[in-house]
Amino acid sequence: MSGFEAFESDGVHIKAWTRGVPIEESAMKQLRNVASLPFIHKHLAVMPDVHWGMGATVGSVIPTLGAIIPAAVGVDIGCGMMAARLNIRAEHLPDNLFEIRSLIEAAVPHGRTDNGGRNDVGAWQSEPPEAARTRWAALEAGYQAVVDKHPKAAHPRGFGHLGTLGTGNHFIELCLDEAGDVWVMLHSGSRGVGNRFGSYFIERAKQDMRRWFINLPDQDLAYFPEGSEGFTDYIRAVNWAQKYARANREVMMEQVLGVLKAQFPTLAVTQEAVNCHHNYVTRERHFGKDVFITRKGAVSAKDGELGIIPGSMGAKSFIVRGKGNPDSFCTCSHGAGRAMSRTEAKRRFTVEDHVAATAGVECRKDAEVIDETPMAYKDIDAVMAAQADLVDIVHTLRQVVCVKG
Secondary structure (H helix, E strand, C coil): CCCCEEECCCCCEEEECCCCCCCCHHHHHHHHHHHCCCCECCEEEEEEEEECCCCCCEEEEEEECCEECHHHHCCCCCCEEEEEEEEEEHHHCCCCCHHHHHHHHHHCCCCCCCCCCCCCCCCCCCCCCHHHHHHHHHHHHHHHHHHHHCHHHCCCCCCCCCCCCCCCCCEEEEEECCCCEEEEEEEECCHHHHHHHHHHHHHHHHHHHHHCCCCCCCHHHCCEECCCHHHHHHHHHHHHHHHHHHHHHHHHHHHHHHHHHHHCCCCCEEEEEEEEECEEEEEEEECCEEEEEEEECEEECCCCCEEEECCCCCCEEEEEEECCCHHHCCEEECCCCECCCHHHHHHHCCHHHHHHHCCCCECCCCHHHHHHCHHHECCHHHHHHHCCCCEEEEEEEEEEEEEEC
8 A cells, every 4th residue: 555654743744655664763753853843844755765864864855945954965965876778688698797796896996995994995096987087077176166165075085986886885786677688777976075075064054053052853953044154055065066976976887888898899778767866955846835855865756757766685676757746745765775774784694694685696795795685674565565656667677796895
């Protein structure tokens, strides 16, 4: 059964597409905290992959009038997905996909060294590809405009992570759809510089709240009022980081396609599904007002708009088409959503559990990725059923190669 559940709060109502998918108590508390803020427009919309996040829940849509909450956008500004369907099919792939995974890992820097994260191998250790240099030039002036005014927001490498994957739940996958066509799908965001921008402006907003003696139910809900200097500067920074995140995915996609082109000389892209953010803020019109929409772990699903909803390592993923549901602010989930913390996943599951859960997928099967094992996530089928009135499924994908940092 689809449709939203309504929850009351001390502020606006909460509309949650969570039938059959429970909401943890800590996440519900966060939702009620956000709903109590005086500048929320109409209601909060909650996606079925909802779970606790910093300040605001992951899997929530926050419409605001005259203010933006930096911690609701988060520190992986512009994190999102990109997918492309290719003209090669399942039968063209070799039986053993280890070499292809290894070549992708060599072509796209990912993960970190053991040096405390200080020597992130997500930074190119040699000359970056032409695609990265070209996009770097296009982005340089915008970055400089932000850090000239806010030197402490500068990242030590500038935006030298361009074209790199990172760690955590970021991934590159080869998938097969229901017809046997091969897709490339990847997930990443604005990397170190986005984190630096986000962290810097979150702290600036907190300082403003203390200076103005504004009490909040959670300090991570600190906000910038529209018209303030902090608001203007944050909008400039977040818009740049969102462009950077999109460019980051484009460079990685070009690198992966280059690897596959060497294996399949006639390779071509037959459909680029979408390059979409799921941690971002934008201005849209809803319920008669121009509002700021913060999608924290949520994807735009306007009528006819294509989107990507990934599962987890070893689980299905989906290419979807939005239905433009107004109550959801034209939004759907950004994935399955975590069912437990990374610490709990590592405590509960073994390498043997992970190997069994990822059978048939060429991927890492060691202790370092147990926090990303499929059992750490919600049931993607339940998540999709709960949002049947938000999107239609266009393609169902299953992973055959997964690269993680």
